[in-house]
Amino acid sequence: MRSQIYECQVRHARFAPKAHAFAYRIFMFALDLDELEELHTKLPFFSLNRRNLYSFHERDFLPIGEKKHGVSPDEPVPPAAKLTPSGLKERVVAYLDTHGIDLTGGRVLLVTLPRILGYLFNPVSFYFCYDRHGTPVAAIAEVTNTFREMKPFLIASSVTETGTTTFQARQPKHFYVSPYSDVDVAFDFKLRIPDQNLSVQIDDYTDGERTFTSSLTGPSRALTGGRLLWYGIKYPLLTLQIIGLIHWHALLLWLKRIPWFAKAARADAQRDLYRPHESIRHSNDAV
Secondary structure (H helix, E strand, O other), X not given: OOOEEEEEEEEEEEOOOOOEEEEEEEEEEEEEHHHHHHHHHHOOOEEEOOOOOEXXXXXXXXXXXXXXXXXXXXOOOOOHHHHOOOOHHHHHHHXXXXXXXXXXXXXXXXXXXXXXXXXXXXXXEEEEEEOOOOOEEEEEEEXXXXXXXXXXXXXXXXXXXXXXXXXXXXXXXXXXXOOOOOOOOEEEEEEEOOOOEEEEEEEEEEOOEEEEEEEEEEEEEOOOHHHHHHHHHHOOOHHHHHHHHHHHHHHHHHHOOOOOOOHHHHHHHOOOEEOOOOOOOOOOOOO
8 A cells, every 4th residue: 555654753943033943753644545445444443434543534624615715816716516526535636626737547645644532633734646647746735723724725836856856835824823923924835745754844934034944754654553553652642732732832932922913813814714713704705
C-alpha cells in the first residue's frame, strides 16, 4: 500500500513583535484515498466512517458541498453538480476541476490526523494530488482554526529540483488562525512531495516581512496495526494535546503583552471559509 505514517517534529517561531518559539513531536497519517476501504478492512485500531481508536470520517474534510462564507470576487463558483459527491476523493477531484485541474484517473495522498478516540483537531491537512500518469499536479492545504472553521488553499505552482517536486505559493490568508496574527497577512507555502521524508513549511508575511514560521518534518514509517497501538501509547490523546498546546502558548503570548484582536473585529476580511463561527456568520451572507 502507498499509505504510511510520518513521525514528525513541529516547529513554530514568531519573530515580531516579540520572539517566541517552541517545538513538539507528532505523527501524521499519509492516506492514499483509494486505499481507505482496504485500510479499514486490514488495519486493527483504524476504521473508516466508524468509531475506533483511530477513525477517519470523510465528512470531516473538504466540505465543498456546504455554504461558504465571504466569497472573494475572483473565487470560481462551481456548478451545483460539482458540489454533491459524498466521497472525499470525489470532492477533491471536483474542487480541482473548478480550478481547471483534471485529476480524472489520478490519486490523492492526504497527510492528516484522523479522530483519536472520537476527538478531531487538525490545524492543517495536506492533499498531494497526482494525475493519471503519476505526475504531481497540485497540492491543497486545508487549514482549520480553533473555532472549527475550515479553509482550503490551492497550491498549483511547483518547482522540481534533484527529482523532488515542491509546491510553492504565497497567498492572502483572509482567515482567522490566531488572535495574535491579523487576517490579511500572507501565507507562504512550501510543500515538498512526500517520499521517505515529509517536509512542509508555512510562513506568515506582513508587508513583505516574514513574521512567523512553522514547519513539519520527519521520516516515514510503515502503517501497521502494531505501530498504531504503539503510537496510541507513545502519543496519548494526541489531538487533545495539540489543542491544549495552542491555548497554552496563546496564554504565554498574552503574558508577553503581544497585541491581539478578537475574531469578530474584522469579520468582513475573513473570506472563502467553510463552517463559519457564529461571531462572523451574519457579517457576510454565506453562499
